[in-house]
Structures are given as C-alpha cells and as structure tokens.
Amino acid sequence: MDCCFMFRKTQAVEGDDGEHRVKIFSYSELRKATHDFSGANKIGEGGFGSVFRGVLRDGVPVAVKVLSATSRQGVREFLTELTAISDIKHENLVTLVGCCAEGSHRILVYNYLENNSLAQTLLGSRGSNIRFDWRTRVKIAVGVARGIAFLHEEIRPPIIHRDIKASNILLDRDLTPKISDFGLARLLPPNATHVSTRVAGTLGYLAPEYAIRGQVTKKSDIYSFGVLLLEIVSGRCNTNTRLPYEDQFLLERTWVRYEQGRLDEIIDADLGNDLDVDEACRFLKIGLLCTQDAMARRPNMSTVVRMLTGEKSFSVHKITRPAMITDFADLKVSSGQQKDHETRSSNMRSFSTTDETEPFSSSETPTQTSI
Ligand SMILES: Nc1ncnc2c1ncn2[C@@H]1O[C@H](COP(=O)(O)OP(=O)(O)OP(=O)(O)O)[C@@H](O)[C@H]1O
Numbered sequence: 001m002d003c004c005f006m007f008r009k010t011q012a013v014e015g016d017d018g019e020h021r022v023k024i025f026s027y028s029e030l031r032k033a034t035h036d037f038s039g040a041n042k043i044g045e046g047g048f049g050s051v052f053r054g055v056l057r058d059g060v061p062v063a064v065k066v067l068s069a070t071s072r073q074g075v076r077e078f079l080t081e082l083t084a085i086s087d088i089k090h091e092n093l094v095t096l097v098g099c100c101a102e103g104s105h106r107i108l109v110y111n112y113l114e115n116n117s118l119a120q121t122l123l124g125s126r127g128s129n130i131r132f133d134w135r136t137r138v139k140i141a142v143g144v145a146r147g148i149a150f151l152h153e154e155i156r157p158p159i160i161h162r163d164i165k166a167s168n169i170l171l172d173r174d175l176t177p178k179i180s181d182f183g184l185a186r187l188l189p190p191n192a193t194h195v196s197t198r199v200a201g202t203l204g205y206l207a208p209e210y211a212i213r214g215q216v217t218k219k220s221d222i223y224s225f226g227v228l229l230l231e232i233v234s235g236r237c238n239t240n241t242r243l244p245y246e247d248q249f250l251l252e253r254t255w256v257r258y259e260q261g262r263l264d265e266i267i268d269a270d271l272g273n274d275l276d277v278d279e280a281c282r283f284l285k286i287g288l289l290c291t292q293d294a295m296a297r298r299p300n301m302s303t304v305v306r307m308l309t310g311e312k313s314f315s316v317h318k319i320t321r322p323a324m325i326t327d328f329a330d331l332k333v334s335s336g337q338q339k340d341h342e343t344r345s346s347n348m349r350s351f352s353t354t355d356e357t358e359p360f361s362s363s364e365t366p367t368q369t370s371i
C-alpha cells in the first residue's frame with residue numbers, strides 16, 4: 001500500500017501537499033454513531049447502498065452512506081478517488097466529512113442536511129412542512145445550476161455528475177440546495193453504474209443518448225437539470241403514471257403547452273399569486289432548451305446560470321423539440337450498436353428529431369457506460 005494512504009483510526013489521509021484532506025473513521029466509530037446501523041437510523045437507500053443518520057462523538061450530525069458490495073473498490077483506488085472528491089468545495093455541493101475503508105467496508109460520511117431532498121419535500125407524496133415559495137424555488141434552481149456549472153467548468157478534470165435528480169438535491173437549514181453524490185461514478189468499477197433505475201422516475205431524468213446509447217457527456221447532465229427545472233417550477237415529478245396518459249410525462253406535457261402558447265398552465269398551482277409568471281415561464285423555456293433532442297443545442301451550464309438570473313437573454317425561436325423515453329419497461333441499455341438500434345425504435349417518443357444533432361466537439365467526446 002502506498003505510504004500516503006496508511007492510516008490509523010480517525011486519522012486524516014494526506015494529500016500530495018501534505019495537507020490533511022479526508023478524515024478516516026473506524027468502523028466501530030461509525031457503528032456507534034448510527035446505533036449499529038439500525039433501521040431507525042436509516043434515512044434512505046439508493047443505487048450505491050444505504051444511508052444512515054448518525055451523530056459523531058463530538059455531537060456533529062452526519063449522513064453515513066454504506067456502499068454496497070457491487071460498488072466496492074480496492075482501498076487504494078477508493079481513497080485516491082475520495083481524496084480528489086473531498087478537495088471539491090462549493091456552496092452548492094454537499095461536503096464530504098470523511099470515510100471508512102476498513103476490511104471490506106466502504107463507507108462515506110457527509111454533512112447531514114436537515115431538510116432532506118427535493119424528492120421528499122417538494123415532490124414527495126407525503127408532503128412536507130416546507131413552503132416552497134417562488135423566491136425559494138428560484139434560489140434552488142440557480143443554486144443547483146451553479147453547482148453543476150462549477151463541476152463542469154471550474155474544476156480540472158471536469159466532473160460529469162451522471163445522476164442529477166431531485167433525490168440528489170439536498171437542502172440545508174435555510175433551503176440552500178446542495179448537490180450530493182458528485183464524483184461517485186468514479187468509485188465504481190468500469191462499465192458499472194449507480195443509476196438506480198428501480199427508483200420510480202429516475203429514467204425520466206436521463207438524456208436518451210445516455211439511457212440508450214450510454215453516452216456520458218456534460219450535455220446529459222444538462223438534460224437532467226432541464227427535467228429537474230421543470231419539476232421545480234411545476235412542483236410535480238417528471239413521471240406520474242396515475243395521471244391520464246397525456247399528462248404522465250412532465251417534459252412532454254410542457255412541450256405541448258409551449259407549442260400551444262399555454263406554458264403558464266405548467267406552473268405549480270400551489271404558488272397561487274405568489275410568483276412572477278414571466279420568470280416562471282422563462283424557467284420552463286430554459287428547461288426545454290436543456291432537454292432538446294439535439295445535444296449540441298443544449299446550452300452549457302454557465303450559460304444556463306446566466307439565463308436563469310436574467311443576465312443573458314435567449315430567443316424562444318431556438319427551442320427545438322425534446323426527446324424522451326417513455327417505454328421504460330423494455331429499456332435495456334447497452335453500448336452495442338445493435339441493441340442501441342433495437343431499443344431506440346421501441347422507446348423513443350415519436351416527436352424526437354435527430355437531423356439537427358451536431359457532431360461532438362472534442363471536449364464532448366462521449367464515454368461509454370451501461371445501465
Ligand atoms: N447528506 C445527507 N443528509 C441528509 N440526508 C441524506 C444525505 N445523503 C443522503 N440522504 C438521504 O438519503 C436518501 C438516499 O440517498 P442515496 O444517495 O443513497 O439514494 P438516491 O439519491 O435516492 O439515489 P442515488 O443512489 O441514485 O443517488 C436521499 O434521498 C436523502 O433523503
């Protein structure tokens with residue numbers, strides 16, 4: 001083992017510059033913090049494993065993510081990747097507190113965010129006490145966009161999140177959004193993914209070129225952000241199979257209303273008069289810009305931030321049709337051309353256009369993955 005990764009209990013891993021970066025927790029310390037990973041402390045489960053609420057010895061509350069066997073790596077690779085992730089700090093990204101890599105355990109320890117995720121609060125069926133007024137929604141949308149712009153454009157090498165969705169947007173005490181799980185795709189063996197397709201609606205966030213052909217680019221994150229933006233303005237999930245068929249898919253419904261000039265019908269009725277309708281419709285149009293079928297037409301994230309804040313205007317004539325996948329049951333993602341062709345014909349919504357797709361620029365060269 002490389003000497004820089006030798007550690008004792010609760011010692012920090014040293015980076016190249018000698019600075020302590022990732023705190024190392026012992027397994028027994030995390031066991032104590034979470035009451036032996038008890039069911040009562042469990043706060044969620046995703047594609048990577050289970051998440052528990054814990055309290056450290058010094059009283060600090062944390063979220064403890066126990067990675068499942070399939071997402072395990074060797075200690076050295078795990079710590080290398082974690083050191084890289086722990087260096088990344090931004091107001092709109094969740095802070096990694098430390099980790100545990102004892103024996104076969106691979107555990108991540110994050111700051112605990114008391115207001116849970118957007119999926120459970122804004123979109124949750126059980127409701128929540130939080131009132132998402134229009135200014136709060138603007139703050140959340142802009143914050144998430146800034147967080148993604150930072151990952152894409154301000155760090156080297158850039159990080160493509162791959163799993164932007166409401167359950168990965170956590171909210172702190174004053175409802176500042178924090179993107180979680182960034183960089184975790186690096187903790188997986190090659191060709192694996194943590195995208196938890198069993199979670200209802202997850203596929204609705206995936207750009208078709210990612211879900212079907214396995215192309216991972218910044219533009220697939222931008223597509224997911226576009227879907228999330230529509231959810232924030234409409235207050236509903238991207239997919240709701242309890243609704244009449246024509247209303248089930250939020251993106252499709254938004255496009256239809258946009259073409260009819262009735263975009264305001266998409267805005268969450270719960271907002272009442274507490275909103276700026278023009279701004280809300282602008283946000284919906286930005287969501288549509290981000291989800292266009294032609295990847296090259298989707299704006300980059302720093303442009304999205306400037307469009308959201310009103311610093312940059314855009315022409316609505318430039319919005320072209322979105323592409324979406326609706327027949328989730330049959331979707332078998334593969335990087336192979338043949339499967340790609342088969343799934344495409346059965347899953348692509350008929351209004352998708354491919355003739356406007358431009359070739360990838362060198363910085364957008366797709367990488368392959370499979371779900
Ligand atoms: N730092 C945190 N603070 C508070 N709650 C958290 C934190 N991290 C995760 N959670 C909760 O745990 C749940 C499960 O998280 P997890 O990331 O494992 O799954 P997911 O987000 O639903 O799916 P995916 O694995 O695709 O990210 C989240 O939805 C959230 O409610």
Ligand SMILES: [Mg+2]
Nearest residue numbers: 046167168181
């Ligand atoms: Mg998550």
